Amino acid sequence: MSKNKFFKKKKTELTPWEALQGKKEKKSKRFDFFGNPKMISDRLPKLKKYQHHVLRQKLIIIVGSFLVIGLVALYFVSPLSKVQTINVSGEKTVSKQQVENASNLHTNDPLSSALFNKKKTLREIKKELPQVKSLTISHDKWNDVKLSIVEYDxxxxxxxxxxxxxxxxxxxxxxxxxxxxxxxxxxxxxxxxxxxxxxxxxxxxxxxxxxxxxxxxxxxxxxxxxxxxxxxxxxxxxxxxxxxxxxxxxxxxxxxxxxxxxxxxxxxxxxxxxxxxxxxxx
Incomplete structure (x- = not known):
């Protein structure tokens, strides 16, 4: 036996433990946990089921997003998104009409603008009515705006x-x-x-x-x-x-x-x- 063949053989030889682990690994690839042979056809239904599940989730998300966008768009073009009436409370030395006029709010204004611009509305009221100390804006029912003021004594x-x-x-x-x-x-x-x-x-x-x-x-x-x-x-x-x-x-x-x-x-x-x-x- 030549010297090269000797080293080649020496290099490829495995210990008994390594050989045993190799056999187990090969077996695990061919058999399931119970020792039954694994078949590619057995894995295909699960793969298809998983793919269908993912597709359904994506479809639900897409349809749901379009539905939400559609409802929001429908709301903003409907009369429900507009101010229908303006009610005033808390007035002592001024009239309800004075407060409404000073607020610069009007019917058919966007409801969201009326509810989220409190600081601007308070500034507008104080320009005309400096006795107003604070203001609370809320809405009754769907689109009725309520202005609650507090006056200085x-x-x-x-x-x-x-x-x-x-x-x-x-x-x-x-x-x-x-x-x-x-x-x-x-x-x-x-x-x-x-x-x-x-x-x-x-x-x-x-x-x-x-x-x-x-x-x-x-x-x-x-x-x-x-x-x-x-x-x-x-x-x-x-x-x-x-x-x-x-x-x-x-x-x-x-x-x-x-x-x-x-x-x-x-x-x-x-x-x-x-x-x-x-x-x-x-």
Whole structure:
């Protein structure tokens, strides 16, 4: 035997364990788990069944997608996708029609646009009605839109141009005019500068409600040395002299001071905190 034949034979020889594993592998390819011979024809029905299952799934997905697209398209061209009516609730100082007009929403507008553009609608309303604090847009039934507003509370009435205008706690002045104030609210006179009026309202809303209810009128009375001075006329017939910038802090002392007054007079909070009768100045 030549040297080359020896090495070739040596190289192809397997160990008994390797030979056994090779036989098992060949057998597994030809027989199933139970030892029965595997036939190609046995695997074809399963393969066809799997292919049909995959095709059905794809067909369902395609048909379902077209059906959904068709329904969505049908909805958007139908009357159900348009605003039918606009209802308003929560109004106090404005009318339902004013809110609807200011919202810039109309019947037959797309319902989706009305429901998902809340911020834009609120901006439109506040341009015309600054007393509106917040807005909720919802829909009733299928396509009825509901505008629910919340208004700022009244701070009183501003007197100018021989008419009264509503003043709100956010400092906004309403557009509607009144011949007389309505309700137990103070009137603001001589506040010609909007910034001064807003500063006054900012102080007014800080004082307790009990003291607010006791105020009848607030007049802006600046002097040469003090452009913050105001006169406050109370429902109990006392007069208060104060400054706008510390009005809320100083008015906290009013109930205590007025309770000690023997007769009606002036409560001076401009510099200190003291009182004197109308017929006597100290």
């Amino acid at each position: 009244l701070a009183g009435y501003v007197y100018k141009n021989k008419a009264y205008y509503q003043l709100f706690l956010n400092g906004a002045v309403g557009a509607s005019t009144f011949k007389q104030p309505v309700g137990n609210y103070p009137t603001y006179s001589k506040f010609d500068q909007p910034t001064i009026l807003q500063s006054m309202v900012a102080q007014y809303r800080k004082i307790p409600l009990k003291i607010r209810n006791g105020i009848s009128e607030i007049d802006y009375q600046p002097s040469k040395v003090n452009n913050q001075r105001i006169y406050i006329y109370m429902n109990d017939r006392n007069k208060v002299i104060a400054n706008i910038d510390d009005f809320a802090d100083k008015m906290a002392f009013y109930p205590s001071i007025s309770s000690k007054m023997k007769e009606k007079g002036v409560v001076d909070l401009e510099v200190g905190a003291y009182s004197y009768p109308y017929n006597k100045k100290s």
